[in-house]
Amino acid sequence: MAAASGKSVLFVCLGNICRSPIAEAVFRHMATDPAQCVYVLQWLIDSGATSDWNTGSFPDARGLSCLRRHDIETDHRARQVTKEDFMTFDYILCMDESNLRxxxxxxxxxxxxxAKIELLGSYDPEQQLIINDPYYGSEQDFETVYEQCIRCCKTFLERNS
Structure with missing residues (x-):
C-alpha cells in the first residue's frame, strides 16, 4: 500500500531470511504503532535479497523467535531485489558493504x-556501521541484529518523518 506521504523503504541483505526481514518487521512496527512512535505515518515497507537463494522461504526460525520475544510478527517471504525496486523505493537500506556494492x-x-542506497548501519547512534549476518551464529547474534535494527530504524524514522 503506497503511503500518503510518498515515503518508501526497502531493507536488503544477502538472502532475505535473517537481517532484512528483522529490519523490515522492526521498522513496520515502529512506523505503524502509535505507542512506539510519535511519527505515525503510512510507509511502503518491504525487504529483499541480493541473491535468489531463498526466494519464497520464510525468515530463519531464530529470527522469527527473536521477533516474537519482542512481540513483533512477520509473514514475510524472501524475494530477490528487482530493477523495479530501484524505481519504486525512496530508500534501499542494506546490511553490509557486499550488499551495498x-x-x-x-x-x-x-x-x-x-532510490537512495545506504547502509542501514549509517543511522546507528552507536556507529556500528555493519550489521553482521547471524546465519552461522547463535540466538544471541540474532538478538544483536535486532538491537542494531531498533537503533538504526528509530534514527532513520526520526530523520525521515
Missing part, C-alpha cells in the same frame, strides 16, 4: 533509479 552495481543498470 551489489545494489549499486544493479542500480547502474536501471535507467530511472530514484
Amino acid at each position: 551489489d545494489l549499486k552495481r544493479k542500480a547502474n543498470t536501471v535507467k530511472n533509479s530514484k
Whole structure:
C-alpha cells in the first residue's frame, strides 16, 4: 500500500531470511504503532535479497523467535531485489558493504533509479556501521541484529518523518 506521504523503504541483505526481514518487521512496527512512535505515518515497507537463494522461504526460525520475544510478527517471504525496486523505493537500506556494492552495481543498470542506497548501519547512534549476518551464529547474534535494527530504524524514522 503506497503511503500518503510518498515515503518508501526497502531493507536488503544477502538472502532475505535473517537481517532484512528483522529490519523490515522492526521498522513496520515502529512506523505503524502509535505507542512506539510519535511519527505515525503510512510507509511502503518491504525487504529483499541480493541473491535468489531463498526466494519464497520464510525468515530463519531464530529470527522469527527473536521477533516474537519482542512481540513483533512477520509473514514475510524472501524475494530477490528487482530493477523495479530501484524505481519504486525512496530508500534501499542494506546490511553490509557486499550488499551495498551489489545494489549499486544493479542500480547502474536501471535507467530511472530514484532510490537512495545506504547502509542501514549509517543511522546507528552507536556507529556500528555493519550489521553482521547471524546465519552461522547463535540466538544471541540474532538478538544483536535486532538491537542494531531498533537503533538504526528509530534514527532513520526520526530523520525521515
